[in-house]
Amino acid sequence: MSIPAFADISKSANDLLNKDFYHLSAGTIEVKSNTPNNVAFKVTGKSSHEKATSGAIEGKYADKSLGNSTTIFPTQTIKSHTKRRQARIKGRVYLLLPTCHPKKGVKLNLTFKQSAFHGRAFFDLLKGPTANVDAVIGHEGFLAGASAGYDVQKAAVTGYSAAVGYIAPQYSAAITATDNLSVFAASYHKVNSQVEAGAKATWNSKSGSAVGLEVASKYRLDPVSFAKAKINDRGVAAVSYNVLLRPGVTLGLGASFDTQKLEQATHKVRISDT
Structure with a gap:
């Protein structure tokens, strides 16, 4: 089993609870393209409920003869011109070498993986400098x-943060303590060939608030479509439907409802194309 990065210890449950619920964004678009010389482009755009818009563009070049890939420009807002290159060293060590315009910032990212260890380090050389490191055994x-x-x-x-977890082929569980060990979350995720189910409980020790709870489920209708539903302890429910129209083109439908205020106009319905 591959050891995940620290941020991915509870990824299975988090993805089930947060991904594919299209009501979270008023509109999204994603376009991918590959050129004959092994350059892959991805353009994304998003419009929020507050009418704000944002865009990002990413280009990658893959040198198949050397097994290396170069990020021509990373995923970022289209106004940014920061460039960086990614090279693979010794098979399991990844080094991010940046080249930046003045005042844009210089960042260096390192990743080291072995069969029982996954460590990362992120450095901002102009701001601070600052360093963020994480490790998982x-x-x-x-x-x-x-x-x-x-x-x-x-x-x-x-x-600082900490986490423990257990990952098996059909289920996973994790307990995380973030924000200087003040916000605690416990998550569980189970999957079979047709159904996924998951839950997450969160408690903030600083605010002393009640434990927040979310539960979600995903049902695969057929090989090209699935439906999802979730609800939290405040009575806010969400549903979504995703179908593959043709290779590279999917249609997503999503809606959310406040079950405690069904008579009020607090509901959201959205469509997403990728």
């Missing part, structure tokens, strides 16, 4: 990880 499905941020100029830790 695993054995027979059991995982334990931690992350921390450090500001060199202030000589101070800027934040």
Whole structure:
């Protein structure tokens, strides 16, 4: 089993609860294209409920003879001109080498993976400098990880988190403690060939608020379509439908409802094309 990155310890449950619910965005579009010389382009756009719009563009070149890939420009807003290159070193060590315009920032990212370890380090060389590192160790499905941020100029830790989990082919569970170990979350995810089910409970020790709960399910209707539904402890429910129209083209429909205010106009319905 591959050891996930720290941010992905509870990815299965988080994806089930958060992805494909199209009501979260008023409109989205994603276009992918490949050129004959192995350059892949992806353009995305999004319009929010507040009428704000944003766009991003990404280009990658794959050198199949060397097994390397170069990011021509990373996923970012189209107004940004920061460029960076990604090279693979020794098979399991990844080094991000940036080249940037003045005042845009210089960042260096490192990743190291082995069969029972996954470590990452993110450096902002002009801001601070600052460093964010995380690491996960695993054995027979059991995982334990931690992350921390450090500001060199202030000589101070800027934040830290921890997590434990268990991953098996058909189910996973995780407990995370973020925001300096003040926000706790427990998640569970189970899957078979047709149905996925998951739940997440969250508690903020600083605010002393009640435990928040979300449950979700995904049902595969056929090989090209699926439906999802979720509801939280506040009575807000969401449903979605996704169908593959043809290779590379999908249609998504989503809606949310406040079950405690069905008579009020608080509901959202959206369509997404990718």
